[in-house]
Amino acid sequence: MMTLAIHDQRLAKPGQQNAALRDYDSVRRAIAFISEHWRQQPPIEAVADAAGVTPDELHHLFRRWAGLTPKGFMQALTLDHAKGLLRGSASVLDAALDSGLSGPGRLHDLFVTHEAMSPGEWKGGGAGMTMRYGFHACPFGTALVIATNRGLAGLAFADPGDEAAALADMRSRWPNAAYVEDFDGTAALAQRIFDTRLWRPDQPLRVVLIGTDFEVRVWETLLKIPMGRAVCYSDIAQRIQSPKASRAVGAAVGKNPISFVVPCHRALGKDGTLTGYHWGITRKQAMIGWEAGQVALQ
Numbered sequence: 001m002m003t004l005a006i007h008d009q010r011l012a013k014p015g016q017q018n019a020a021l022r023d024y025d026s027v028r029r030a031i032a033f034i035s036e037h038w039r040q041q042p043p044i045e046a047v048a049d050a051a052g053v054t055p056d057e058l059h060h061l062f063r064r065w066a067g068l069t070p071k072g073f074m075q076a077l078t079l080d081h082a083k084g085l086l087r088g089s090a091s092v093l094d095a096a097l098d099s100g101l102s103g104p105g106r107l108h109d110l111f112v113t114h115e116a117m118s119p120g121e122w123k124g125g126g127a128g129m130t131m132r133y134g135f136h137a138c139p140f141g142t143a144l145v146i147a148t149n150r151g152l153a154g155l156a157f158a159d160p161g162d163e164a165a166a167l168a169d170m171r172s173r174w175p176n177a178a179y180v181e182d183f184d185g186t187a188a189l190a191q192r193i194f195d196t197r198l199w200r201p202d203q204p205l206r207v208v209l210i211g212t213d214f215e216v217r218v219w220e221t222l223l224k225i226p227m228g229r230a231v232c233y234s235d236i237a238q239r240i241q242s243p244k245a246s247r248a249v250g251a252a253v254g255k256n257p258i259s260f261v262v263p264c265h266r267a268l269g270k271d272g273t274l275t276g277y278h279w280g281i282t283r284k285q286a287m288i289g290w291e292a293g294q295v296a297l298q
Contacts, residue, residue, distance in 0.1 A: 020137035021160070023065050024286070026051045028141070028159075030058070031285050034074055044070050065139060066293030076292035077285055082272035085230035085288075092229050093221065093239045109227045110192075110199050110261060114207040115150070116216045126174025126210070133170075133179060134186035135163055138194045139290055140260070140283050145186040145193070146170060151206030152189055154257045157279040173257055174210060193261060196294060207258060214240075218252035225266045228295035232270040254278050260287065 033042065033050035047070060048058040062070050075081060121129070131153065133146045138157075144166050146154030154173075158166035171179060192198050192205055209216045217240045225231055233246045233253065242248070256264040259279060265287045269275045277284035 018137075020139070021141065023061060024139060024141045025160075026053055026058075026061055027065055027286055028282055030070070030073075031077065031282050031289070034077055035282070035285065038074070038078070047074075062293075066290045067297045068289070068293040072296070073289045073293070076289040079272050081292070082230070082268055082274065082288070085228070085266070086232060086268055086270075086272055089229070089231040089235050092226070092231055093224055093235060111201045111204045112207050112223060112261065113204040114209060114220070114223065116209045116211075116220075117150075119213065122210055122212065124176060126177030129174065129177040131174065131177045131179045132182040132185050133167065134181065134183040134190070136183075136187060136190035138190065140286055142166075143190060143194070144170060145190050146257075147186055147189055148208060151208040152193075152258060152261065153208050153210055155193070155259050155261055156257075157259060157283055159280075170257065173255075205261065207261060209262075210257065211252075211255065214242075214248065215252040215255060218249055219256055219258075219262045222253070222256065222262050222264055222267065225263055227263075227291050230266045230268045232268055234270060236267065250275075 030047050030051040033047055037046070044055050044058065048055040051058055051061075053061060058070050062068050062073050066073060068076065129148055131146050131148060133144060133154075135158070136143050136145055140157055142158045142160070142163060144154070144156040144158060144163070145152070146156075154170050156166045156170050167179075171177075189205075192203070209219050211219065218236060221236050221239050233249045234243070236253075237243050237245045237249045240249075250267075253264045253267050254276065256262050256278075259265070265277060265284045267275075274281055274284055274288075
């Protein structure tokens with residue numbers, strides 16, 4: 001298992017965790033208000049009021065959280081922005097393959113190297129596996145990080161009070177595995193995932209995909225979508241040579257156990273609509289807006 005030094009203690013100290021969760025709670029409130037009133041193009045003062053902060057605090061919040069102004073973040077949540085992410089979506093996957101971005105060690109925003117567990121291991125429901133897990137503050141609320149000795153196996157999200165439900169959801173995927181709570185042991189993984197300063201090729205993030213052969217092929221295709229772009233479900237179906245399987249692709253995307261790292265939030269409807277997201281549409285909007293900020297900083 002990968003071991004990394006924690007350069008930023010934000011995710012390791014409870015007091016700092018609370019600050020991170022307060023940031024996301026304000027962002028979540030802002031997104032909910034923007035989504036409900038976007039046709040009226042609400043002024044920043046109204047968004048700030050809905051988020052429970054002053055306009056000046058809202059400005060600093062979004063600068064700190066996503067590197068964007070509140071106005072820039074609102075623009076990242078529009079349908080036009082989503083359609084822009086989809087522009088040439090089929091060719092996005094073709095370009096990834098042409099650039100050699102496949103297989104172990106492929107270039108990814110997070111520099112991910114991945115492997116799939118055997119069908120027998122998946123059918124056994126995780127029997128014989130030990131899953132270490134911990135809850136950590138992150139830009140999108142509370143993250144549930146699950147790791148095996150072969151790499152990151154699960155990444156889920158929870159709002160305050162929903163932690164037990166998130167863990168139960170993940171345990172149901174591999175019901176025969178042994179689960180051990182290990183905050184300290186998973187803290188380095190959480191840091192590696194959410195601290196962009198640690199997205200380095202000399203420290204690849206090891207990921208293990210546990211699912212059916214079809215699901216794994218869908219998840220591997222998701223790994224080829226670069227930050228700042230998106231694809232629709234039919235493009236994924238074409239890529240895995242199952243052009244009539246868009247519905248099944250959608251189901252596999254929804255079952256993705258490693259959210260954010262395997263970027264199922266970058267799969268959109270053909271018309272740019274966000275469609276469903278297992279951990280909530282608001283969180284999907286937050287991820288897309290946050291990534292818009294990261295792209296702008298590059």
